[in-house]
Amino acid sequence: MFNLTRILAALLVLAALVLGGYAWVLSRKPDPAAQAAATRSAPQPPQHTVVVAARPIAAGQPIQPEDLRTVQLGINPVGAFKDTQGIVGQTPTLPLGVDTPVLAQHLAAGLATLIEPGERALAVKMDEVSSVGNRVRPGDYVDVFFALKRDNGEIDRSQARMLLSRKRVLAYGPGSLDGPAPPNGKAASSAAAAPRTEQARTAVLAIRVEEVNAVLLAEAHGRLSLTLRNPSDAAVPTADLYPSWPTVLQPALARGPKDAAATPVAEPQGADRALGGLAMESLAQGAQALRGAAGARRLPAAPLAHRAGAAAPPPSGPSVEVIRSGQVDTVRLP
Template sequence: MSRYVRIAALALLLLALALGGYAWLLGRKPPPPAAGAPAAASAPAARQYAVVVAAKPLPAGEPIAQDAVRVVQLPLKPADALADTAAAVARVPVYDIAENTPLTESQLVSGLALRLEPGERAVAVKADEVMGVGNRVRPGDFVDVFFVLKSDGKDVDRSQARLLLPRMRVLAFGSASVDGAPAAAGNGQRGNAGRPEPARTAVLAVPVDQVNRLALGDASARLLLALRRPDDEAVPDADLFAPLPTALQPLPVRAPAPPRPPLAGIDRAQAGLATADLAAGGSARAPQPHAAPTPRLAPQVRGVAAGPSGHEVEVFRGAQRETLHY
């Protein structure tokens, strides 16, 4: 093979290698975007959060209905925002909430109010170590409330101790509460020396018509909490005792209206209770029907025969009899 043929073959080989390398480089480059096609996003899509918002204006103090809230996707999630409509339905707004406003826990009623049953009220009474079973009472316990009345010569004729309210549910004792984490031993906050401070109040769930009893007992007597087992549901038989009279008497029923049922619930709470009635009990001071006033009799004059010294007249005033001479 001549020298020129070898040189030409080598040149062709080098050219082939160069073209192959160029083709490999072209294969690694992305294809150019098609005409009219949108350019690929240069950054990843922003994160979205599920947030419950008001589907319509929500008035303060009214429970939220199922159709009043909905879930939307937002790029930002407010602090303590709700993510599920089930967490908002039947809750009560603290203030008016406008449409499309994200719902948060701080906008809705919370705390002990949600731990009450219908017809119950949360009532705080003074507490100490003795009253609170040596600070062994815990939120969620059931207790019997006893009271000790001392004779004062006025409303209380004699000293006595009685069961005031049976099986009351404890909502809070000291700083420990059923709607939060339990406090440290002693149920109180830590003082300056690091020691737990004793509890000063106990919060009980009380039927509204029994709040008067607890209020009078706390103001006029010494209260004691007796801890009971949670499955012990024994309560006194109300039929064995006369009901306590109320401080206010209801209006009389006018005929032909049917008889009015006994006061109960918030109506009995409105009627109130007197300390003397709480101390004496219903049997000693049971309400009596109002008797019709006794009509005053006009003096009756009866003439009688005149005596030797003049005339006599007998005057009758009710059951009294008097003879006048003239």
């Protein structure tokens, strides 16, 4: 009897230990209902509307509406956009993959975005006299004149002409249409001090690409001057009154059927004319003198290689000597 009692007592102790362990295990498991309530009551991370690329976007191509879509992200990248209105039509400077956030630093900015198709931004040297007493400001419209002067006393062949008409000033000295840039190169704040235009030495003009050669030659061999004009004055010289300057490189001949004579191609324009180049002789004499009264013959502005046994004809006629930095260039005049 005593042994049976001891066995029952041991079994009861063992059962108590098992039940105690089970209770401890149950106490370690979270209550699903309590866990769900805690999840509902916990603050959720904020979601941000961000514009991303809906498909691969190539660099240098304007962004189209179908290239973009908006998503909800838990982060808000610096420079991100909330809607597509401020992005469509802009040009990315690097390729963007699918679902890549489109950021402000990915888009082209600065003066390049203010230049019209077919235009180029070109800086020219200026001083107080040639820039209307430093009264030129970014956004103004100016006419560009140049002068060639004889230095040997024969001033009758000196000349001054309008080179460009109604050209927009993109920047003047430290002032620019896209805002003055601080020395560290970061974007300037709206509270930046006004640029000190009295120290300006350059002006950046927006000009057609075919006009760049003429400006470079005129600046290298003469003197450029800006004349300020009223922005509402839209008058410009008649384009067809004077023939265009002949290019240094002559266009190729368009060949028709085998027995047909070769005919010149159309007059080069835009970038083709810029590639053709301009000789100082053409700039000084003018297209009318080089082409002749009829304007039908194209004279090469640069001498071609002489054929075997042929001697180059000696130059004749009046000329203008352009002296710059100790170098003397002689330009023949009609």
